[in-house]
Amino acid sequence: MPGRPTIPEQGSPERIAPHPHTGFVLGLDVGSSVIRCHVYDRAGRVRGSSAQKVVSLCPQIGWVEIDPDVLWLQFVAVIKESVKAAGIEMNQIVGLGISTQRATFITWNKKTGNHFHNFISWQDLRAIELVKSWNSSLIMKLIHSSCRMLHFFTRSKRFLAASLFTFTTQHVSLRLAWILQNLVEVQNAIEEESCCFGTIDTWLLHKLTKGSEFATDFSNASTTGLFDPYEMCWSSFITSLLSIPLSLLPPVRDTSFNFGSVDEEIFGVPIPIMALVADQQAAMFGECCFQTGDVKLTMGTGTFLDINTGSYPQQNVGGFYPLIGWKIGQEVVCLAESNAGDTGTAIKWAQQLDIFCCLFVFMFSDLFTDASETEKMAKSLEDSEGVYFVPCFSGLQGPSVPDSTDMSHHDLIAFSWLDLKQKAQAPLNDPCACASFMGLKPSTSKYHLVRAILESIAFRNKQLYEVMQKEIHIPVTNIRADGGVCKNSFVMQMTSDLINEKIDRPVHLDMSCLGAASLAGLAVGFWTDKEELKKLRQSETVFKPQKKWQEYEMSMENWVKAVKRSMNWYNKT
Numbered sequence: 001m002p003g004r005p006t007i008p009e010q011g012s013p014e015r016i017a018p019h020p021h022t023g024f025v026l027g028l029d030v031g032s033s034v035i036r037c038h039v040y041d042r043a044g045r046v047r048g049s050s051a052q053k054v055v056s057l058c059p060q061i062g063w064v065e066i067d068p069d070v071l072w073l074q075f076v077a078v079i080k081e082s083v084k085a086a087g088i089e090m091n092q093i094v095g096l097g098i099s100t101q102r103a104t105f106i107t108w109n110k111k112t113g114n115h116f117h118n119f120i121s122w123q124d125l126r127a128i129e130l131v132k133s134w135n136s137s138l139i140m141k142l143i144h145s146s147c148r149m150l151h152f153f154t155r156s157k158r159f160l161a162a163s164l165f166t167f168t169t170q171h172v173s174l175r176l177a178w179i180l181q182n183l184v185e186v187q188n189a190i191e192e193e194s195c196c197f198g199t200i201d202t203w204l205l206h207k208l209t210k211g212s213e214f215a216t217d218f219s220n221a222s223t224t225g226l227f228d229p230y231e232m233c234w235s236s237f238i239t240s241l242l243s244i245p246l247s248l249l250p251p252v253r254d255t256s257f258n259f260g261s262v263d264e265e266i267f268g269v270p271i272p273i274m275a276l277v278a279d280q281q282a283a284m285f286g287e288c289c290f291q292t293g294d295v296k297l298t299m300g301t302g303t304f305l306d307i308n309t310g311s312y313p314q315q316n317v318g319g320f321y322p323l324i325g326w327k328i329g330q331e332v333v334c335l336a337e338s339n340a341g342d343t344g345t346a347i348k349w350a351q352q353l354d355i356f357c358c359l360f361v362f363m364f365s366d367l368f369t370d371a372s373e374t375e376k377m378a379k380s381l382e383d384s385e386g387v388y389f390v391p392c393f394s395g396l397q398g399p400s401v402p403d404s405t406d407m408s409h410h411d412l413i414a415f416s417w418l419d420l421k422q423k424a425q426a427p428l429n430d431p432c433a434c435a436s437f438m439g440l441k442p443s444t445s446k447y448h449l450v451r452a453i454l455e456s457i458a459f460r461n462k463q464l465y466e467v468m469q470k471e472i473h474i475p476v477t478n479i480r481a482d483g484g485v486c487k488n489s490f491v492m493q494m495t496s497d498l499i500n501e502k503i504d505r506p507v508h509l510d511m512s513c514l515g516a517a518s519l520a521g522l523a524v525g526f527w528t529d530k531e532e533l534k535k536l537r538q539s540e541t542v543f544k545p546q547k548k549w550q551e552y553e554m555s556m557e558n559w560v561k562a563v564k565r566s567m568n569w570y571n572k573t
Contacts (some may be wrong), residue, residue, distance in 0.1 A: 015538035023525055024086065025077065027269075029279060029510065029519025030054070030071070030100045030200050030381065031300040032123070037078040038513045039093075039186045040088040042526065044536035046508065048086025050078040057118065062125035065118035068106055070307045073199075076266065088270045096262065097275035097520030099282035099512040100200040102223040103172050107179060107186055107248070108203070110196045113211055119200065120175050127174040132381040134174065135166045139241070158230075158315040170201070171225025172254075172401050176526065189556060190245060198247040201276040205259055213260040218332075219281040222324040224481055227252075229313045229322045229334065255326040256519040275519035279512045280304045281325045283482050284335065286515030287506065288534045293477035295468075297503065298511075299485035305464040307472055316471040326519065329369070336472050340460045341390075378490045383555060386439040388562040389452040391460075393435045434569035438562040456557045457485060458494035459559050462549070465499045480504045482511040489541070496543040498552060507538040 024047065028037040051075045057065040082539070085091055092222035093380035103122040106114040110205065120126075148154070167174050176197065179186055188193035198206065202216045219235070221227040228235040234249050253259065255277050261270035284296045284306050292310040297303070306325075313322035314336045325333040437452065437499060469476075481503050486492055496503050508514065521527040527536075 010456045023092050023526065024088060025095055025517045025521045025524075026082070027513035027515070027520070028075070028079065028094045028098050028508075029074070029282070029512040029516065030098070030204070031279060031512070032101050032104075032110055032121070035071070035074050036077055036510060036513060037082040038510060038517065039088065040514070040517045040521070044514070044533075047088070048082045050081035050082070051452045052078055052087060056121065062128065064121035064123040064125075064521075066121060067118055068115050068203065071119070072204075075204060075207075078489065079267065083160060093269075093271050094331045094526055095274040095275065095520035095524040097282075097516030097518070098204060099200055099203070099277050099279045099516035100220065100274070102220060102280065103170060103199065103225070105172050105176060105197060105199050105224075106203050107176075107189075107195055107197050108206075109189055109194050110211075110214075111194045113206070114193075115203075116183060116189070119181065119203075121177065122298065124175060127169050127178040130174045130178055131167045131169055139230050144487050148209040161315045167225075171223075171246075171442070173225040173238060173242055176226075180244065188249070193247065195248055196250070198250055201278075202250050205273065205276065206522075207382045208262045208266065209260045210263045210265075212263075213273075213533065214250050214257060215253045215276075217253055217255045217257070217276040217278075218324040218327040219255050219278040220276065220323075221252045224277055228323050229324055232324075232332075235499055240477070247380050254288045254328055254469065256328045256523045257415055258523065272520075272524065274521075274523040275516055277326065277516055277519055280337065280517070281305060281323070281335065282513075283511035283517030284308070284325055286511035286517065287480040287482060287529070288537045289480060290333075290475050290480070290530050290534070295476055296511075297461065297481045297486070298483040298516060299461075299481065300483035300492070303337050303457065303460060303469060304337060305461070306335045306337045307468060307474065307476070309334045309356045309472065309474060310338050314472055314474075320471050321466060327523070331376050336468070338467065340445075341466065357530065374450055375488060375490045377447045378454050381447055382438075384452040384455060385444065385448050386558070387440070387441075387444055387448045387452045388438045388450070388498075389456045389553075390433075390436045390438070390559075390562050390566040391456050392430075392433045392455070392566060426489075430567050432570040434561070436566050438565070439467070439558075454488065454491050455494065455555065456559065457491050458498055459552075459556050460557070461495045465501075476501070477503065479508065482506065482509050484509065489543075492541075492543045493546065494552070497545050497547040498549045498556075500545050500549060502545075503543045504539050507540045 011521060021563060022040070024039050024041055028039060029035070031054065033054055034051050035054055036049065039048040041047050054066060055070065056065060101122065104119050106115050106119045107117065114565060124425050144163045147159045151159035168411065169175065178192070186195060199216060199220050200219050202214065205213050205215060218232065222229050226235055226238055226249065228420045234246055236246065239246055256275050259273040259276060264270045283298050287296050289296050289308050292308050294308045296306045308325065311332055311334065313334045314320070315322055316336070320336040320338045321333045323336040323337050358519065432443065435450065479501055481492065486505055486507065492503060492505060518527065518533050520527070526532055
């Protein structure tokens, strides 16, 4: 039954004695598009920074990889460069916090340290056929029917959600199963008990400590699809179902924790590694969303909507997944999250084609500078003149609606892209959907295309928010935005109008870096507590609703039609 998660006995988190308030902390974020590092002082100010672009490799159609050797060189370089930019020495760094993109993983030989393959990105689609096969299998049908029966007797929403559970390509689970099935060297290493699995945080920890440490944290573990957030441990059921040996998986530690020190040969001094955290959870912490009901809207490579649900996982059936936000000692903070892909990716694509004269550079999370030009382009038009953009280069992910019987006419419009005939729907997952512009005319200009892309982001924000309100029965307290795309005030204002809520945009948008640094700083006594962190946070703009969402009603209805027509495009059967 749902309830407070069981906290495994791992002893009190090892803490380093507080340092004098004279040093600095490093916050480093390995995102999908950029790896960046900031040096923070006690006032939360950035004293030095460095960033490098993360290069994705696509060896086959649908495959997305990252070269681990290149990533390691970039990781070391941005730390050295940011410390140099801050004008300080390495021995002044009192703690390092590392935030990483989630569900991107690698396997390596524990004896030699050599990796068996590149990082397999969370965007990778190589396991599509495996996903389809599992989701249509007899085993899954038996699981669904058993959980429906258990739900009938218990009325537990957890069993109802399990009865609708389907595998997706975004989770580690079936992508890792694909690796285990297709790479002989991995199979041999497993037989020899010399194979290690890790998401980026685990692998970086291994590299930084030259193999002496092997661990992950609860936030990263909870996003793999292999973790049970109720029992707070790796799921023996899922791993046995997919024939994934538990011996591959790293021990799970607190988010703010002494993970060891960087080997002295790397930077000349043994820097304490005091936090490992998944990027969205890091952004949540950096935004100081510490109160139950606080909401974070991140618009970067993808869009992620998270709500703080307190100490208890919130299971639902509409596409919001229970995650561990962070664990610090006995404190466990849970989140519910849903996401939509290809937010910044759509902007990057437009930029690469140069169809908008590179005016979209600012919007991609690693390159934004000034949003004024695209805002002027979008605001110069009353509407997109019937042009709509569907941003799903990596397929379509989104929430569903649990019950259509109590939905208003406007709600049905907002979610008409879903099949609402059933009382409960599984989350939408269509890897065969295509990105598209619809409604093009001879009179269509690049201004209309610009506005259509920006509107599509706001429309999806409304969908995510509406489902969150219906599924997560927790009053919203604050809504805070971050990520490169939120620099665009047109998107921010339109989102505020559509959801009829205030949205707070901070002065500094690199919240994953700040969250990782904050967690590390708390662990070493650099900052005293969360109250001190809240006082350091600065708002740049609070967007307030200026129009009723019904003024966008016809446009959103047509956009929803465009989304529906983009689905199942690549299905060859």
